[in-house]
Amino acid sequence: MLEQSPGVRVRRDVAEEIRKKLHEIEALDTERRPKTVGGYVVFPIREEKSEDVQKLGLTIVYDTFERRQKVRSYKELVDVPENLRKYLPTSYDQVGDIVLIKIPSELARYAKTIGEAIIKAYKSVKAVYWDLGVKGPYRVHELRHLAGEKRTVTIHKEYGLRFKVDVSKVYVSPRLAEEHRKFSEYVSQGEKVFDMFSGYGPFSIFAAKRGAFSYATDINPYAIHYLYENTLLNKVQDRVLGFLSDCRKVAGAVKVDHVVMNLPHGSVNFLKYALRTIEKEGMIHLYVIEHDEKIKQRIESVIRTIEKMGFNTDLVEISCGKPYAPYQSYYGLHLRVLRGFQRNLNIIM
Ligand SMILES: C[S@@+](CC[C@H](N)C(=O)[O-])C[C@H]1O[C@@H](n2cnc3c(N)ncnc32)[C@H](O)[C@@H]1O
Secondary structure, eight states: OOOEEEEEEEEGGGHHHHHHHHHHTTOBOTTBOOEEETTEEEEEBOGGGHHHHHHTTOOEEEEEOOBOOOOOOGGGTOOOOGGGGGGSOSOOEEETTEEEEOOOGGGGGGHHHHHHHHHHHOTTOOEEEEEEEEETTTTEEEEEEEEEOOOOEEEEEETTEEEEEETTTSOOOGGGHHHHHHHHTTOOTTOEEEETTOTTSHHHHHHHHTTOEEEEEESOHHHHHHHHHHHHHTTOGGGEEEEESOHHHHHTTOOEEEEEEOOTTTGGGGHHHHHHTEEEEEEEEEEEEEEGGGHHHHHHHHHHHHHHTTEEEEEEEEEEEEEEETTEEEEEEEEEEEETOOOOOOOOO
16 A cells, blocks of 8 residues: 655646756655646655745645655666566666677667666666677777767776766776786885776776886777876876787887786787886786686696796786686786796795
8 A cells, every 4th residue: 555745736837847856955755656647646745845935935735645666776767678688788888878788699689678667767878789799900999879869979987987988989897996906906106007008098007006017018099099098187197108019019128027918818918028128027907708618728728828937926816707708707916027047936816
């Protein structure tokens, strides 16, 4: 049975004007639905605002109002055939106010319906794009617009830092926020960082926020454009130097304490260049995507490669392990390297 709660009863022709006034003084009870009775509209109000409402010259009445159902998932609103509901994606990426969603082929013809349901269900989402995967040398999402604004630029937040990105022009994955932050915990004031595959600059900027100086390289002009915008947004423009360049060209010219290598399908091929930037000792933060049952062999192979180049290596930590595909995960290997010492393999697993 519905309980009675306070409201105001107004003529229909002035209802919109009164609704705005109630909204302005934050008196509207948005958890309940207004109702129409004959030529009148009854607005539910918040009890504690009764006096303010009376000051507007309105009389309080008691009535029953239907409670608004809170939508917990877009799935409650989406209209797809019953036998296909099991294919509805349960997760997606939200970058600022833009959603990137992978749609299974069974639901391809309902992609727009899914996009519209997401917009309806979540106030914070202003645009929805079908994510057709990360492609090409710049690792950029191929996108198809589904619903909401046709806009691809947004402000994405990670642990209090703000990043302007164009999701159609630079690589971005909100799932890496924790990795960006975690890496920066290794970095101290005054240290130098080489971010070989910088993208819009999260690793470099997190490190700069800790008082380090970051050299960042990327071959994608948009990545370097947003890297610079983001150094300004986060007020670290004097502690980040970006190069629109292949990282291999810059590797010979800088000496650093930390090298970040986030090109998960290819980082390992760049180890030789990363090590050139370490004078005596430092850390390599290498990200790889690997089958879970093969990660141990992969780590051993990385360590052997580094040692062949004349460094002693310690694996300090394996971070993340986030699922990437069935039985494959995204791993962060944090390795301490010391030039010219004897082999001392130390694998924590
Ligand atoms: C996976 S994204 C990483 C972006 C960023 N580090 C992050 O965490 O969001 C890899 C980036 O490496 C860049 N890239 C690929 N090959 C490169 C190279 N040889 N030298 C410099 N950048 C490269 C791509 O353009 C892309 O922006």
